[in-house]
Amino acid sequence: MGLAALFFPKHCMICERIIEHNSSHLCVLCASSLHLSTYAQNIMHPLRLQLDKKIVVQTAYAPFINAPYSAQLIRILHALKYKKQPYAAKILCALARPQLSAFFEHHPFDVIVPVPSHFLKKLKRGYNPAELIAREIAKEHGVALSSKLLLQPKRKAAQALNDKRQRTQIRPETFRAKVSQKQKRLHMLLVDDVCTTGATLAACYWALKMQGVERISFLSLFFTPLEYEVKATVDL
Numbered sequence: 082m083g084l085a086a087l088f089f090p091k092h093c094m095i096c097e098r099i100i101e102h103n104s105s106h107l108c109v110l111c112a113s114s115l116h117l118s119t120y121a122q123n124i125m126h127p128l129r130l131q132l133d134k135k136i137v138v139q140t141a142y143a144p145f146i147n148a149p150y151s152a153q154l155i156r157i158l159h160a161l162k163y164k165k166q167p168y169a170a171k172i173l174c175a176l177a178r179p180q181l182s183a184f185f186e187h188h189p190f191d192v193i194v195p196v197p198s199h200f201l202k203k204l205k206r207g208y209n210p211a212e213l214i215a216r217e218i219a220k221e222h223g224v225a226l227s228s229k230l231l232l233q234p235k236r237k238a239a240q241a242l243n244d245k246r247q248r249t250q251i252r253p254e255t256f257r258a259k260v261s262q263k264q265k266r267l268h269m270l271l272v273d274d275v276c277t278t279g280a281t282l283a284a285c286y287w288a289l290k291m292q293g294v295e296r297i298s299f300l301s302l303f304f305t306p307l308e309y310e311v312k313a314t315v316d317l
């Protein structure tokens with residue numbers, strides 16, 4: 082154990098035990114028992130089925146499921162979202178690498194666009210989780226990244242619609258896109274950390290569509306199926 086590790090021992094992001102041989106942020110036990118839920122490439126992803134029918138995406142994918150049996154994996158997501166641990170983005174992307182490699186092999190994209198966060202939220206947290214994930218993925222899979230194309234000038238305010246699934250909607254003016262003539266023809270991949278109701282992705286989709294973007298796809302690291310949606314109302 083090095084001197085730094087003696088004074089600043091590294092803890093496993095899942096079980097919080099001290100890691101002695103540290104080349105990772107996970108202990109061997111946790112790393113080997115992770116439940117990495119995956120969907121096959123050749124089936125219609127449930128994320129796509131959960132979207133509003135008016136949204137026409139080229140493709141939609143999420144490697145991980147936000148469900149009780151993925152609890153360990155979700156602890157890493159929570160470290161990224163709520164515990165100011167930005168390196169969790171790198172860990173999650175590394176864990177999703179096999180699925181993401183297959184996804185990028187099947188679908189070529191011109192540019193990756195992270196779902197933006199409001200500047201006050203970014204200031205408070207120090208970073209935007211979706212942007213960190215998008216940056217990791219762009220670097221790993223050799224796709225250009227554009228964090229300036231889509232902005233969130235307003236705080237997110239959700240409206241619950243009165244349909245039986247209590248689908249929520251984000252006000253369209255929440256996001257603003259600035260797209261050049263040349264960029265309109267690009268196939269854009271919107272990237273988020275977790276997709277729960279699909280409302281955020283939908284609002285971003287419409288902001289880009291209003292600017293004339295022709296081809297849009299979605300990638301969220303985690304996807305919350307409708308049956309788990311009720312419990313996960315904090316993040317839209």
Ligand SMILES: [Zn+2]
Nearest residue numbers: 093096108111
């Ligand atoms: Zn552990």
